Amino acid sequence: MDAYSLNEILVALLIVAFAGAVHGTFGLGFPMVATPVLALLTDVQTAILLTLAPTMAVNLWTMLRGGNLAASVGRFWFVAVWMLVGSAVGTLVLVALDPNPFRLLLALVILLYLMGDRLKRVDWSWIPRYPRASGAGAGMLGGLLGGTVNVGGPALMIYFLEMRVPALVMVQAINLAFLLGKSTQAATFAAVGELTPVLLLVSLPLGVCALAGLRAGMWLSDRCSAEVYRHWLRRLLWLLAGLLVVQFLRDL
Incomplete structure (x- = not known):
């Protein structure tokens, strides 16, 4: 998609602001929410391209929040490196194949x-028992999923939950992996000519809205029941998954 109507841009701004609020509340989740909603309006590849700048912005802010970053990075840097590799491979797969599947x-x-x-x-x-090998596998799988559908979180969450790391370490390490993965994806898209000036122009204000939503989510997380928020988020994700399946079948 090379041109966007005003209505499409306004809807996209609302979507990334909401996804940023989700990310601010839980420390992760921006691409999990933003990508499927935008994919309903366009396609998965365009949704990923539009969310490159917003995703990197919220990842960077979340990663730096809380302090003690050096300890998190020093322990789990290799997971982020493998996610970088997986993201490059996944992005090339996405560009080469039909986006509907x-x-x-x-x-x-x-x-x-x-x-x-x-x-x-x-x-x-x-x-x-095998933290290095399993971390490499989680990073590679997360990168492949992040490169193709922009959602590599589940693979990384399973790894870090089983490693029993503190919540702050998990959030910082996952956001570092996402940041490197998205940076690699942006470079890969640019190398194959998919990152157009129009997309860059649209994604920058989306990044500002995502950060505004992120800040609101951080404020909300300190004042609201996370369980209630999580309950409604899960309902929304069930609905989005169903709509994506319907769209896939419609466009076969």
């Missing part, structure tokens, strides 16, 4: 996240 893949990733409680029944004890 990625709607279905995105819906499946969302369902994987929503059914996370069932995954707790799986034996993940090998992750802390």
Whole structure:
């Protein structure tokens, strides 16, 4: 998509502001919310391109918040490096193939996240036994999913939850991985000619709105019940997953 109507831009601004609020409340989740909603209006590749600047902005702010960043980076830097590799590969796959099937893949990733409680029944004890190998695998898988559907969070969340790291360390490490992954994705898109001046022009104000939403979410997280917010977020994600499947079937 090379041109955008005023209505499309206004809707996109509202979407990224809401996704930023979600990210500010929980420390992650921006692409999980923004990508499927924007993909309903355009396609997965365009949605990812539009959210490049906003995603990097919220990742950087969240990563720097809370202090003690050096300890988080020093322990889990290799996860971010593998996510960088996976993001480059995933982006090339996205550019080379028909974008419609990625709607279905995105819906499946969302369902994987929503059914996370069932995954707790799986034996993940090998992750802390082999932290380097499992971290490399989680980073690579997260990068591949991030490159193709912009949602690499579930793979990284499983890894860090099984590693039993403090919440601050998990949030900082995941946001570092996302930041490197998105930077690599932006460079890959630019190298293959997909990152056009129009997309850059539109994505910059989206980044400002995302940061405004992020700040509002941080304010909200200190004053509101996270459980109530999480309940309604899950309902929204179920709805979005269903709509993505419908769109995939419609465009077959």
